[in-house]
Amino acid sequence: DTEVTQTPKHLVMGMTNKKSLKCEQHMGHRAMYWYKQKAKKPPELMFVYSYEKLSINESVPSRFSPECPNSSLLNLHLHALQPEDSALYLCASSQDGVGQGGSPLHFGNGTRLTVT
Amino acid sequence: AQKVTQAQTEISVVEKEDVTLDCVYETRDTTYYLFWYKQPPSGELVFLIRRNSFDEQNEISGRYSWNFQKSTSSFNFTITASQVVDSAVYFCALSRGFNKFYFGSGTKLNVKP
Numbered sequence: 001d002t003e004v005t006q007t008p009k010h011l012v013m014g015m016t017n018k019k020s021l022k023c024e025q026h027m028g029h030r031a032m033y034w035y036k037q038k039a040k041k042p043p044e045l046m047f048v049y050s051y052e053k054l055s056i057n058e059s060v061p062s063r064f065s066p067e068c069p070n071s072s073l074l075n076l077h078l079h080a081l082q083p084e085d086s087a088l089y090l091c092a093s094s095q096d097g098v099g100q101g102g103s104p105l106h107f108g109n110g111t112r113l114t115v116t
Numbered sequence: 117a118q119k120v121t122q123a124q125t126e127i128s129v130v131e132k133e134d135v136t137l138d139c140v141y142e143t144r145d146t147t148y149y150l151f152w153y154k155q156p157p158s159g160e161l162v163f164l165i166r167r168n169s170f171d172e173q174n175e176i177s178g179r180y181s182w183n184f185q186k187s188t189s190s191f192n193f194t195i196t197a198s199q200v201v202d203s204a205v206y207f208c209a210l211s212r213g214f215n216k217f218y219f220g221s222g223t224k225l226n227v228k229p
Binding site: 013041042045050090092094097103106107108109110112 | 121148149151152158159160161162163166207211212213215216217219220221222
């Protein structure tokens with residue numbers, strides 16, 4: 001069983017909708033991530049939170065808004081998305097904060113997002 | 117600049133065959149970390165192994181083994197006696213330890229019964 005839990009598993013939304021993706025981990029990890037993965041491609045980094053502060057934003061459009069309410073939770077708020085934003089959105093966590101070592105990523109099962 | 121190359125896009129084998137997945141990386145850093153992940157059709161990325169740049173020992177875990185060679189900048193992954201459950205996309209990744217991971221393009225492994 002995965003130790004990183006993502007909800008929902010599937011999401012269909014229109015271009016005018018507002019929705020949120022949620023991610024939770026209880027491993028005490030200090031960094032949390034959002035990745036986007038298109039079919040037959042590797043994951044692309046979107047955001048990294050380290051000690052609940054945003055440390056990396058890979059020039060993601062503002063229609064994606066991350067939030068880290070506490071050390072265990074990570075949200076991704078979605079607004080005015082485009083059909084090309086349809087993808088698998090993966091949350092991950094790692095033990096180390098930024099610059100503190102090479103601990104591996106632990107991924108959740110992902111949310112399959114379809115924008116109509 | 118960091119780069120990971122997985123030249124094999126797709127590999128098909130028959131069950132019980134051995135198969136090696138290639139990974140070549142580029143970095144100028146002396147300290148770095150290499151990883152392998154498995155992504156089955158269900159979608160979750162499963163962590164398999166981590167190696168740091170100072171540890172060139174090969175590792176074996178059951179039917180899986182990894183060969184890390186700094187001289188050729190390679191970190192290859194071998195599955196012995198493959199099984200249908202090994203069918204997945206496998207990603208090699210590089211990290212400098214600053215929470216940014218550089219993924220290869222992935223190798224899709226098809227194991228046929």
